[in-house]
Amino acid sequence: MINIGVLALQGAVREHVRGLEAPDVEITVVKKVEQLEQLDGLVFPGGESTTMRRLINRYGFYEPLQAFAAAGKPIFGTCAGAILMAQEIAGQAEPHLSVMDMTVERNAFGRQRESFEALLSMKHVAEDVEAVFIRAPIIRSVGPDVDVLAEYDGDIVAAQQGSFLACSFHPELTDDARMHQYFVQMVRESLAEPAV
Amino acid sequence: MEKRTGTDRVKRGMAEMQKGGVIMDVINAEQAKIAEEAGAVAVMALERVPSDIRAAGGVARMADPTIVEEVRDAVSIPVMAKARIGHIVEARLLESLGVDYIDESEVLTPADEVFHLHKSDYTVPFVCGAKDLGEATRRIGEGASMLRTKGEPGTGNIVEAVRHQRLIQGQVRKVLGMSDDELMTEAKNLGAPYHVLQDIRENGRLPVVNFAAGGIATPADAALMMHLGSDGVFVGSGIFKSDNPQKFGRAIVEATTHYDDFKLIAELSKDLGTAMKGIEISTLEPADRMQDRGW
Numbered sequence: 303m304i305n306i307g308v309l310a311l312q313g314a315v316r317e318h319v320r321g322l323e324a325p326d327v328e329i330t331v332v333k334k335v336e337q338l339e340q341l342d343g344l345v346f347p348g349g350e351s352t353t354m355r356r357l358i359n360r361y362g363f364y365e366p367l368q369a370f371a372a373a374g375k376p377i378f379g380t381c382a383g384a385i386l387m388a389q390e391i392a393g394q395a396e397p398h399l400s401v402m403d404m405t406v407e408r409n410a411f412g413r414q415r416e417s418f419e420a421l422l423s424m425k426h427v428a429e430d431v432e433a434v435f436i437r438a439p440i441i442r443s444v445g446p447d448v449d450v451l452a453e454y455d456g457d458i459v460a461a462q463q464g465s466f467l468a469c470s471f472h473p474e475l476t477d478d479a480r481m482h483q484y485f486v487q488m489v490r491e492s493l494a495e496p497a498v
Numbered sequence: 499m500e501k502r503t504g505t506d507r508v509k510r511g512m513a514e515m516q517k518g519g520v521i522m523d524v525i526n527a528e529q530a531k532i533a534e535e536a537g538a539v540a541v542m543a544l545e546r547v548p549s550d551i552r553a554a555g556g557v558a559r560m561a562d563p564t565i566v567e568e569v570r571d572a573v574s575i576p577v578m579a580k581a582r583i584g585h586i587v588e589a590r591l592l593e594s595l596g597v598d599y600i601d602e603s604e605v606l607t608p609a610d611e612v613f614h615l616h617k618s619d620y621t622v623p624f625v626c627g628a629k630d631l632g633e634a635t636r637r638i639g640e641g642a643s644m645l646r647t648k649g650e651p652g653t654g655n656i657v658e659a660v661r662h663q664r665l666i667q668g669q670v671r672k673v674l675g676m677s678d679d680e681l682m683t684e685a686k687n688l689g690a691p692y693h694v695l696q697d698i699r700e701n702g703r704l705p706v707v708n709f710a711a712g713g714i715a716t717p718a719d720a721a722l723m724m725h726l727g728s729d730g731v732f733v734g735s736g737i738f739k740s741d742n743p744q745k746f747g748r749a750i751v752e753a754t755t756h757y758d759d760f761k762l763i764a765e766l767s768k769d770l771g772t773a774m775k776g777i778e779i780s781t782l783e784p785a786d787r788m789q790d791r792g793w
Contacts, residue, residue: 311755312518312539314511333756348515349539350575356537357755382515408574414512414598415621418503436512437576437598475511 304489307332307341311357313349313382317474321482326490335366343376343489346383348436348472351408354382355398364399371401376465376492378485384468385439392442402466403445410440410457410470422471424452424460424481432478433459433471440470465492506643509623512576512599513644513707516540516730520720520751521709523547523734526565527572533737536747540576540599542732543569548605548652549735549774552786558606560588566595578625583792584610593622599644601625604791605651605734614792617641627711629662629789631669632688635698636793638706639691645704647728648789649712652735654776656719658789659712663726666708673698712789715773717753717766724757741771 307330308318319329322345330337332344344367346354358364371377379387385406386398392407411417417436423429431452441458444450452460452469460469465488473481502508519539524530530541545561546554560581570577576598581588583602588609592600602615604627617624618641627648628634634645647666649659669688673695676684681699685692697705710723711732720731731754740746749766756762784790 310518314514314517317514349517350515350519352534352575353519353537353539353751356535357751360752413596414576414623415593415596416503417508417512418501419505419508420501434507434511436508436515472511472515475507475514 303328304342304486304493305330305340306343306345306486306489307337308345308347309354309363309383310347311361311363312353313347314472314474315347318345318347318380318482321474321479322486323479324483324486327486335362338366338370341370341375342493343378343485344370345485346377346379346386348381348383348474351382351385351398354386358386358398367399368401371399371466374465374492376467376485376488377401378467378482378488380469380472380474381436381438384441384470387466387468388441389445402461402463402468403448404461404463404468405442406439406470407442408439409437410442411435411438413437420454422452422454422459425449426451427484428480431473431481432476433469433473434475435459435471438470441468504621509643510706512623513625516576516644516709517707518755519730520747520754521578521730521732522737522747523732524569524738527568529738529743530569530572532743533747534573534575536737536744537751538575538747539730540578541569541573542578542580542601542734543597544580547735547738548788549654549739550652551605552652560585560592560606563591563595566592566597570596580606581615582606583608584613584615586615589615589620593620597622599623599625602642603627604648604788608791614640617643625709627789627792628666630665630688631673632690633793634666634704634708635688635690635694638694638704642706644707644709646709646711646732649710649714650779650782651712651788652777653713653779653782654715654736654739654774655779656713656715656722657779659710659714659723660726662712662789663710663723663728667727670698670704674702714750715776717749717763717770720750721753721757721763724754730754735774739774746770746773
């Protein structure tokens with residue numbers, strides 16, 4: 303069995319658990335730092351990034367999460383989760399966990415009334431991924447090692463850098479689990495390869 | 499690619515992102531920043547918190563748009579605001595200001611005693627209060643994207659929120675075990691839209707997020723409501739009527755996240771200063787019971 307965790311400090315946790323389900327996957331709802339040790343991969347759910355960051359600091363998750371990333375273990379962040387992963391956040395002095403070479407802009411599509419859904423073509427996944435954008439960020443730029451997986455109207459909304467996967471929308475709010483299963487496959491492959 | 503705004507998924511999804519969090523009432527930019535700093539997932543911009551609305555009496559209306567804009571511009575987390583029950587223009591006006599969620603709220607004096615807002619017509623999502631499953635499903639039928647218990651706002655007394663949450667949870671459990679013929683009778687008895695009950699039975703739960711509200715005054719109260727199955731909590735008067743709002747706000751946020759870690763909640767509850775003074779529900783005059791507003 304492979305073990306994938308969903309960071310459960312705040313946000314849409316249950317929906318991610320559903321998307322990750324597979325016969326060889328055990329899913330852990332992560333509330334305590336000790337639980338990270340047993341994991342092969344981790345999901346940062348959608349929610350409020352400022353709230354999650356405060357809770358990450360307060361419960362001593364900050365360094366263990368960075369160590370988790372440094373060990374090359376796969377991480378998948380959606381919306382607020384992608385913001386946590388970015389190396390730079392537009393208009394903000396400090397990033398959060400800074401694990402992925404990209405710059406994100408928060409609430410880049412506008413406020414809630416501008417939130418929307420659309421179909422996206424996503425590299426490696428499908429031509430017709432249902433994407434729900436809620437006060438979503440945009441990935442404004444990416445480094446040379448980052449693969450852009452999807453764009454909406456010319457803006458980057460999904461990207462991958464090695465074992466790190468980030469998107470600005472919420473695949474967890476749809477019944478379409480293909481993006482989650484793509485991540486599950488990334489975790490499987492990370493275990494098949496010798497650790498770097 | 500077709501872009502669709504204001505769909506159920508987009509509106510309900512917004513509330514899903516608030517789960518496990520605390521939404522705090524604030525009356526100005528300074529309080530909004532304290533709330534954001536304390537870890538609130540959203541703020542509710544108001545002219546007065548419910549306990550002050552009680553004290554002031556008279557007609558309580560939507561907040562001055564200046565306050566809503568001031569709060570909106572002060573924080574990066576979502577901003578909610580309250581419109582009177584059935585007040586189409588207050589709701590449209592708040593929507594035009596770019597508020598992220600509207601609370602069609604019994605805390606304000608109702609503008610319409612017969613009709614609630616037809617919330618499906620709006621691009622902005624709505625949260626509504628409910629005391630039981632009938633009320634909850636009627637609001638969903640009108641297009642509410644999020645629910646909260648009514649409780650008894652501004653009292654600092656948790657008993658009504660507990661009553662409403664327990665009742666709704668129990669009624670949902672009952673619906674889950676019903677056959678088709680029983681379900682129609684239950685719809686009649688509850689005054690519930692049949693299709694919403696069908697949806698609940700099919701998916702095993704309410705189709706929208708259900709928070710607790712109305713009387714949460716301490717970290718232990720917040721944890722209690724989570725323990726009873728709430729998806730998150732609204733704290734109105736509790737935080738900024740306490741002695742130390744910063745500390746109190748942080749403690750409520752942590753108690754909501756770790757509602758099952760009793761040792762932690764014990765630590766959080768130490769030296770918080772005086773909580774807001776509460777009101778015993780039986781001493782309220784019928785006209786002062788906010789939960790009886792709306793239907």
